[in-house]
Amino acid sequence: MRVSASRVVVALAVAIVAVVAWQRWPASPPKWTPVEVAMLRSLWIESLPELPPDPSNAVADSTIAAKFGEQLFFDTRLSSNGGISCATCHQPERRFTDGLQKGQAIGTTGRHTPSIVGTAYSPWQYWDGRRDSQWSQALVPLEDPDEHGTDRAQVVNLIAQDETYRATYESLFGELPDPASSDRVMLNTAFANIGKSIAAFERLVMPTPSRFDEYVRAVVDQDAGSQQRLFDDDEVRGLKLFIGEANCTQCHNGPLFTNHEFHNTGVISFPGDVPDKARVAGVREVLRNEFNCLGIYSDDVEHRCAELQFTRTGSTLTGAVKTPSLRNLENTAPFMHKGQIPTIAEVLQHYNEAPDAMIGHNEAIPLGLSARQLHQLEVFLGTLAAPVAGLSGADGILVEN
Numbered sequence: 001m002r003v004s005a006s007r008v009v010v011a012l013a014v015a016i017v018a019v020v021a022w023q024r025w026p027a028s029p030p031k032w033t034p035v036e037v038a039m040l041r042s043l044w045i046e047s048l049p050e051l052p053p054d055p056s057n058a059v060a061d062s063t064i065a066a067k068f069g070e071q072l073f074f075d076t077r078l079s080s081n082g083g084i085s086c087a088t089c090h091q092p093e094r095r096f097t098d099g100l101q102k103g104q105a106i107g108t109t110g111r112h113t114p115s116i117v118g119t120a121y122s123p124w125q126y127w128d129g130r131r132d133s134q135w136s137q138a139l140v141p142l143e144d145p146d147e148h149g150t151d152r153a154q155v156v157n158l159i160a161q162d163e164t165y166r167a168t169y170e171s172l173f174g175e176l177p178d179p180a181s182s183d184r185v186m187l188n189t190a191f192a193n194i195g196k197s198i199a200a201f202e203r204l205v206m207p208t209p210s211r212f213d214e215y216v217r218a219v220v221d222q223d224a225g226s227q228q229r230l231f232d233d234d235e236v237r238g239l240k241l242f243i244g245e246a247n248c249t250q251c252h253n254g255p256l257f258t259n260h261e262f263h264n265t266g267v268i269s270f271p272g273d274v275p276d277k278a279r280v281a282g283v284r285e286v287l288r289n290e291f292n293c294l295g296i297y298s299d300d301v302e303h304r305c306a307e308l309q310f311t312r313t314g315s316t317l318t319g320a321v322k323t324p325s326l327r328n329l330e331n332t333a334p335f336m337h338k339g340q341i342p343t344i345a346e347v348l349q350h351y352n353e354a355p356d357a358m359i360g361h362n363e364a365i366p367l368g369l370s371a372r373q374l375h376q377l378e379v380f381l382g383t384l385a386a387p388v389a390g391l392s393g394a395d396g397i398l399v400e401n
């Protein structure tokens with residue numbers, strides 16, 4: 001059989017075009033199994049349920065309380081030296097962290113400043129979960145000598161002296177008690193109400209959709225073109241590792257990339273630092289805290305405090321800290337509960353080696369991933385960056401909710 005020269009040329013041309021196309025889009029379109037798609041959906045911001053009500057805080061969803069709380073969050077008069085506010089350490093432009101190993105205000109705190117973005121979803125506050133609501137948490141830094149260094153009487157006094165604050169407070173909670181009053185319960189109630197307003201503000205500070213979320217939309221819609229446009233090959237492979245071989249979703253799961261639970265991941269202590277007992281001590285503290293969900297300052301008269309009543313206790317929690325969200329890691333270095341690890345690359349190296357814990361038992365197991373795979377995980381984590389929603393925009397950095 002004779003084959004004409006022109007046919008050979010055409011066939012060769014077709015072959016070359018096919019090879020070039022294959023090389024340009026080798027991963028096209030990445031195949032996700034139904035199980036993987038279900039996992040991607042579970043991490044999707046669109047799977048985030050509506051924020052559950054907080055029965056312990058009667059003003060949790062009041063807009064007036066949230067605006068009041070926002071003002072208090074940024075007000076440096078709530079401190080012994082007139083220079084410290086919550087935003088000294090939880091800086092909006094750093095996604096509500098401070099760039100330091102350990103929080104610093106009047107003194108230096110014992111741990112690293114975590115982000116507050118999305119933490120209203122967490123039943124526990126602090127790395128060791130020693131508070132069970134954001135309103136009871138907000139009271140602690142105000143009186144901590146290393147943080148705001150003030151006290152409840154002075155805080156209530158400030159509200160009493162500031163006409164606008166006083167009017168807002170009284171419209172929400174009724175008459176403000178005399179700050180000099182010796183009635184401890186009255187003073188504590190007013191103090192708790194201030195925490196409840198700050199918590200109403202924090203309930204609005206939420207992550208917004210990231211490039212990862214757009215990618216999941218494209219996977220769900222089976223839109224191969226958008227998948228390719230949104231994620232490069234390394235990002236796809238990093239995501240596959242994250243939900244597969246690297247086992248990250250054992251703890252960093254759900255739309256906020258945290259199970260809100262406590263785990264020991266063997267993070268080393270700084271030389272000279274006593275290893276942190278963390279949750280094993282935190283759980284004892286929250287159970288006896290007078291501002292907890294079961295206490296008299298809680299608005300939950302029916303005491304539906306299941307988290308607190310059924311929480312795990314015991315020595316397996318030694319050295320266990322709360323799993324942080326992985327949304328918005330950009331601009332939040334250093335990492336971990338004492339800011340021990342300066343970069344994401346080093347965090348991943350830590351997981352790869354999974355050293356023995358200094359206290360308790362490291363739950364993570366060594367991964368043995370290659371440098372290339374660690375890089376892929378890192379670029380995938382970068383796709384989770386997105387603006388924060390929630391502020392009324394004093395600094396113009398954040399978008400409206």
Ligand code: HEC
Binds near residue numbers: 112
């Ligand atoms: C000196 C810096 C500093 C100041 C000021 C400060 N914080 Fe913090 N914040 C921290 C540190 C450090 C932690 C973690 C401490 C720990 O876990 O032991 C923290 C933890 C938190 C958490 C828990 C987040 C989570 O995921 O568990 C919230 C919420 C929070 N702070 C809100 C506030 C509010 C509200 C104020 C003002 C009333 C405030 N902070 C003032 C440094 C600060």
Ligand code: HEC
Binds near residue numbers: 323329
């Ligand atoms: C056994 C549960 C568990 C597993 C598995 C796990 N993590 Fe974590 N992760 C945590 C806890 C708990 C912390 C906080 C540890 C600390 O502060 O000491 C953390 C912290 C982090 C941080 C630092 C965040 C910050 O804001 O400080 C990153 C990044 C991170 N993990 C990524 C990953 C990746 C990627 C994987 C998979 C390779 C992974 N984690 C696997 C529980 C886990």
